[in-house]
Amino acid sequence: MSTMTVRLPESLHDQLKDLAKAEGISINQFLVVAAAEKMSALKTVEFLESEAKLASRKGFKSVLRKVPDVQPDEADRL
Numbered sequence: 001m002s003t004m005t006v007r008l009p010e011s012l013h014d015q016l017k018d019l020a021k022a023e024g025i026s027i028n029q030f031l032v033v034a035a036a037e038k039m040s041a042l043k044t045v046e047f048l049e050s051e052a053k054l055a056s057r058k059g060f061k062s063v064l065r066k067v068p069d070v071q072p073d074e075a076d077r078l
Helices: 010-023 027-054 057-065
Strands: none
Touching (some): 010 027
């Protein structure tokens, strides 16, 4: 486990304290979860962009041709 010192504006620190308390966790745990969520979001975008570069219109149309031409179930209709 690593230790890191972070300088925060007082107003942000106060809000973090309140939110962490409302969640029933420490400020440290709140920041760990927030960092993990942000990293996950950025990694997801990175993954999707790399996958999109591998895509082709021809492959997309090939997959669409395999989708049956049927009406959606009643529960799925708008």
